[in-house]
Amino acid sequence: MEQLIQFAISVLSLGGTYALLALGLATVFGLLGFLNFAHGDLMTVCGYGLFFMLAAGVPFPVAVLFAVALAGLAAVAMERIAFRPLRGRSPMSLLITSFAISLALHVSFQIFISPKSKPIPIPSYFSGYMTFGDVFISKAQVMSIIISFATLFGLNAFITKTRIGIALRAAASDFTVARSMGINANKMIMLAFGLSGVLAGVAAVMWIAQRGAVFPAMGLTPMVKALIAVIIGGLSNPKGALYGGFLLGLLEASFLYILPDQYVIYRDAAVLLTLIAFLMMRPNGIIATNAEPMR
Amino acid sequence: MAQSETARASKFSAFFDQRTRVSVFSAVSLFLLVCGVLALIAGLGFASERLLKIAAINIIAGVGLGLFCGSTGILSLGHVVFFGIGAYVSAWFTIPSTIKPILLPQLPAPLLNVEWPLVAAIVPATCAAAIVGVLTGFVMQRLRETSAVIASFGFLVIAYLLFIGLKPLTNGKQSLYALPTEQVTWPLVLGLLALALMIAFAVKSSRIGRAAESFRENEPAARSIGIRSERPIFGVWVVSAAIMGAAGALFAHSVGVVSPSSFYLDKTFALIVLVIVGGYRSLTGAVVGAIFVSFAEEIFKKTEEFLNGYSGTELAFGFIMPNVFGLTALSFSLLILLVLYYRPEGVAGYKEIAAHQWFQRLFPNVFAEKTAHSNKPNYHVDETAVLTTTNLQKSYGAFCAMDKINLEVKAGQIVGLIGPNGAGKSTFINVITGNLFATGGSIQLNGNDVTLASASELAKIGLGRTFQNIRTFGAMSALENVIAAVNVSRPDMSRVEAEQLALNWLAFLGLENKYQEQADGLAYGDQRRLEIARALALEPQFLILDEPAAGMNDQETKDLTDLLQQIVQRIGCGILLVEHDLPMVMALCDQIYVVNKGEQIASGTPQEVQADPHVIEAYIGEEMDD
Numbered sequence: 001m002e003q004l005i006q007f008a009i010s011v012l013s014l015g016g017t018y019a020l021l022a023l024g025l026a027t028v029f030g031l032l033g034f035l036n037f038a039h040g041d042l043m044t045v046c047g048y049g050l051f052f053m054l055a056a057g058v059p060f061p062v063a064v065l066f067a068v069a070l071a072g073l074a075a076v077a078m079e080r081i082a083f084r085p086l087r088g089r090s091p092m093s094l095l096i097t098s099f100a101i102s103l104a105l106h107v108s109f110q111i112f113i114s115p116k117s118k119p120i121p122i123p124s125y126f127s128g129y130m131t132f133g134d135v136f137i138s139k140a141q142v143m144s145i146i147i148s149f150a151t152l153f154g155l156n157a158f159i160t161k162t163r164i165g166i167a168l169r170a171a172a173s174d175f176t177v178a179r180s181m182g183i184n185a186n187k188m189i190m191l192a193f194g195l196s197g198v199l200a201g202v203a204a205v206m207w208i209a210q211r212g213a214v215f216p217a218m219g220l221t222p223m224v225k226a227l228i229a230v231i232i233g234g235l236s237n238p239k240g241a242l243y244g245g246f247l248l249g250l251l252e253a254s255f256l257y258i259l260p261d262q263y264v265i266y267r268d269a270a271v272l273l274t275l276i277a278f279l280m281m282r283p284n285g286i287i288a289t290n291a292e293p294m295r
Numbered sequence: 296m297a298q299s300e301t302a303r304a305s306k307f308s309a310f311f312d313q314r315t316r317v318s319v320f321s322a323v324s325l326f327l328l329v330c331g332v333l334a335l336i337a338g339l340g341f342a343s344e345r346l347l348k349i350a351a352i353n354i355i356a357g358v359g360l361g362l363f364c365g366s367t368g369i370l371s372l373g374h375v376v377f378f379g380i381g382a383y384v385s386a387w388f389t390i391p392s393t394i395k396p397i398l399l400p401q402l403p404a405p406l407l408n409v410e411w412p413l414v415a416a417i418v419p420a421t422c423a424a425a426i427v428g429v430l431t432g433f434v435m436q437r438l439r440e441t442s443a444v445i446a447s448f449g450f451l452v453i454a455y456l457l458f459i460g461l462k463p464l465t466n467g468k469q470s471l472y473a474l475p476t477e478q479v480t481w482p483l484v485l486g487l488l489a490l491a492l493m494i495a496f497a498v499k500s501s502r503i504g505r506a507a508e509s510f511r512e513n514e515p516a517a518r519s520i521g522i523r524s525e526r527p528i529f530g531v532w533v534v535s536a537a538i539m540g541a542a543g544a545l546f547a548h549s550v551g552v553v554s555p556s557s558f559y560l561d562k563t564f565a566l567i568v569l570v571i572v573g574g575y576r577s578l579t580g581a582v583v584g585a586i587f588v589s590f591a592e593e594i595f596k597k598t599e600e601f602l603n604g605y606s607g608t609e610l611a612f613g614f615i616m617p618n619v620f621g622l623t624a625l626s627f628s629l630l631i632l633l634v635l636y637y638r639p640e641g642v643a644g645y646k647e648i649a650a651h652q653w654f655q656r657l658f659p660n661v662f663a664e665k666t667a668h669s670n671k672p673n674y675h676v677d678e679t680a681v682l683t684t685t686n687l688q689k690s691y692g693a694f695c696a697m698d699k700i701n702l703e704v705k706a707g708q709i710v711g712l713i714g715p716n717g718a719g720k721s722t723f724i725n726v727i728t729g730n731l732f733a734t735g736g737s738i739q740l741n742g743n744d745v746t747l748a749s750a751s752e753l754a755k756i757g758l759g760r761t762f763q764n765i766r767t768f769g770a771m772s773a774l775e776n777v778i779a780a781v782n783v784s785r786p787d788m789s790r791v792e793a794e795q796l797a798l799n800w801l802a803f804l805g806l807e808n809k810y811q812e813q814a815d816g817l818a819y820g821d822q823r824r825l826e827i828a829r830a831l832a833l834e835p836q837f838l839i840l841d842e843p844a845a846g847m848n849d850q851e852t853k854d855l856t857d858l859l860q861q862i863v864q865r866i867g868c869g870i871l872l873v874e875h876d877l878p879m880v881m882a883l884c885d886q887i888y889v890v891n892k893g894e895q896i897a898s899g900t901p902q903e904v905q906a907d908p909h910v911i912e913a914y915i916g917e918e919m920d921d
Contacts, residue, residue, distance in 0.1 A: 029441075033441075034441065035441055035444075035445060082632065085636055086635060086636065089635070089639065090639075091440070091441065092368075092370055092440075092444075093635050093639060095370070095441065095444060096370065096567065096571060096631060096635065097631070097632060097635055099372075099564070099567065100564075100627070100628040100631040100632060101628065103560065103564050103624050103627075103628050104624065104625055104628035104629070106560075106621075106624075107621030107624045107625050107628075108621075108625070110620070110621055111620065111621055220560075221452075224448065224449065224452050227445045227448065227449075228445060228446070228449050230445075231441070231442045231445050231446075235441065235442070265456070265459070265460045266456070266457075266460055268452075268456055269452075269453045269456040269457055269460065272449050272452060272453045273453055275449070276434055276446055276449050276450070276453075277434075279434065279437075279438065279442065279446055280433065280434045280437055283437045283438050283439070283442060284442075
């Protein structure tokens with residue numbers, strides 16, 4: 001029973017983090033048709049924001065807000081500087097561009113900050129364990145479940161209740177039609193990038209809270225998994241990103257339990273391999289439009 | 296042209312088709328170009344011999360990656376995996392047997408004692424890369440566009456984790472060393488480069504390579520002429536993996552060390568830069584890009600060393616020069632952005648070097664113009680051929696898009712299918728061409744049930760089609776568009792014969808003089824004809840035309856009408872015409888079926904249909920409402 005609860009908590013906390021990342025990727029994909037390889041670096045940006053704010057003596061909650069906002073701004077800036085000049089080019093060009101940006105950011109962090117990892121002090125309500133009877137539960141995991149679900153509900157309210165959120169949803173489902181209805185394309189794209197940056201930032205906070213450090217390539221591993229999760233979920237529907245994220249969480253938690261300690265190094269490889277094998281059976285993801293539509 | 300020249304020219308074209316000639320000349324001139332550049336730089340003393348060898352090896356890798364990306368249009372971020380596998384596997388065989396037990400004590404005993412020369416070790420390295428290529432190829436062949444890119448990236452990450460994790464085989468992060476570097480000789484490097492170029496061009500000009508290109512240009516059109524995209528993608532993937540494996544073996548031995556980090560993001564990025572800067576569509580682009588990247592990399596490194604001479608000193612306003620070490624990656628990122636902004640097709644463009652006119656003018660005998668031998672169709676359809684649908688139905692859940700369609704097309708007939716917008720015509724055409732599957736009823740071709748046959752199967756057993764929105768293979772020449780179909784209908788034909796037959800088809804459609812033009816550069820009417828030529832080259836018993844007159848003016852429509860009558864007269868095939876243009880259908884068709892709201896409401900001769908009150912109500916009536 002204790003094990004089951006611990007397992008469920010691992011699944012939900014990992015899944016929640018991946019779902020936020022995957023949703024951010026899917027939001028931009030919905031509008032521009034490409035998956036942003038630099039998405040993971042937005043996490044790293046958030047991490048460094050957090051590091052510098054804390055180093056300057058800002059209290060943790062304020063630093064978190066600032067860092068998340070910074071990730072959002074970084075995403076918007078990325079769009080303005082690098083992607084906007086390429087508007088209308090093939091998704092493949094945009095994808096390659098994002099790959100280049102990711103590497104450039106990566107190197108910049110190494111040169112201008114440090115190639116080594118920077119420690120981030122995590123406050124006590126975010127670290128350590130608490131007990132419920134016989135069950136030990138990591139506070140970071142509980143916090144990350146709370147935060148990710150709060151973010152998901154907030155996001156849902158935003159895209160279903162607010163005018164601009166509904167516009168974004170319309171744009172993501174059919175950008176051409178949405179534009180012909182008078183929805184401002186630039187504004188929507190900026191919003192999508194900003195939103196994806198904020199989601200990446202929130203995910204980064206939860207990621208860092210469990211690891212306590214930030215380094216130049218921090219965003220890479222979670223992003224790779226989130227990228228595959230998005231495809232597993234199905235690119236045609238943003239709900240797919242949610243499913244993909246939680247499926248990924250389930251897989252990763254399971255491998256953590258199944259694989260003996262000495263094989264833990266293979267966990268990520270096993271997770272990725274399973275996801276790719278899944279992709280082989282359902283190339284269009286969990287939520288796939290039936291058959292192949294004639295365009 | 297003088298008599299003897301014509302004779303010589305025809306001799307060349309009698310033995311080799313155009314694609315082969317272009318490939319051979321491209322391969323040879325690229326090889327000479329590489330040798331020339333290497334010799335020039337060596338002569339000027341700009342770079343060490345080791346650097347030049349690494350540059351040549353990068354070119355081999357570029358050819359490997361360029362072959363896959365160019366042929367399929369899919370960017371692979373996973374090719375470094377094969378490069379790494381080649382490096383590790385070759386190292387197992389070449390590391391001196393005195394050192395091997397220290398580095399890899401758990402290696403299987405037979406491997407521990409061997410000490411092969413590099414030349415021999417390249418063989419297992421290439422094979423290992425090809426085997427992993429086969430395993431990963433099963434995934435790649437199913438994926439498209441973004442999914443394919445991400446999956447290949449997934450492979451990269453998995454391989455990196457395994458290179459670190461499988462310590463008994465790779466020594467993990469401690470890396471393998473003591474590889475015999477002196478064995479990387481010029482004859483070996485250049486020999487493998489020549490071999491890689493030959494293989495890559497051979498694959499490109501083979502049927503598999505052409506099929507992959509048609510898939511890249513337009514997948515639905517490729518399926519409509521019987522090309523299934525899985526096999527070509529798989530084939531090209533495996534061959535390019537093998538080339539990468541050989542390059543990896545050479546690379547490891549020219550550096551002397553094999554460590555996991557050499558086969559990860561930086562190397563992947565260098566390869567991407569190479570194909571993008573050079574031009575990912577052509578092998579010429581890959582070679583040019585590889586030459587460029589190799590030397591740019593060295594220049595950046597030199598600059599970095601120069602800048603680091605100042606590191607730690609204060610420049611101005613208290614800004615201290617940081618230790619610079621990622622200049623190469625930064626510059627390459629910038630370079631990629633610049634190329635994508637200003638020249639997305641890459642420095643060398645889409646065409647192979649020998650496909651350019653300036654090149655072909657240098658060898659007028661080899662690249663002489665071709666002429667069609669005949670403008671008559673080469674087959675005739677049996678009079679008994681018949682295509683029927685019985686109660687054909689397609690529904691999505693409770694919604695019925697089309698129901699109870701009973702239709703018959705006989706050889707030599709032109710049959711029209713008409714109906715107002717939303718009548719179910721598109722659904723019908725998608726079902727009968729195998730792009731959607733019926734949920735009820737059946738389709739019979741000469742009495743055989745083909746209800747559940749796929750688009751590519753139908754293409755092989757006698758159904759040719761055109762598309763409502765033109766779908767030619769845009770970046771391929773008119774001739775190559777038709778050759779792609781000839782390769783399917785006449786798989787045993789030699790390349791020269793296939794090319795000649797394709798040219799004859801173009802002549803039949805009056806496109807003979809435009810055979811070398813790129814398909815998407817043709818005029819609208821010519822593109823329609825090209826689509827018909829391509830469909831006819833399948834030698835179908837029935838031709839299904841989806842609104843062929845859409846967007847045509849009166850004269851073009853009249854020409855089309857004449858053309859269709861001629862096709863039926865001379866080939867004897869049946870034509871099913873799905874059309875909006877009522878006068879054309881009335882003038883042309885022997886039999887007309889009318890559908891409305893997913894149901895068949897009338898059928899008969901044009902006179903009967905015109906007089907049918909249901910038709911007037913549904914069709915003409917609605918048209919007047921508009």
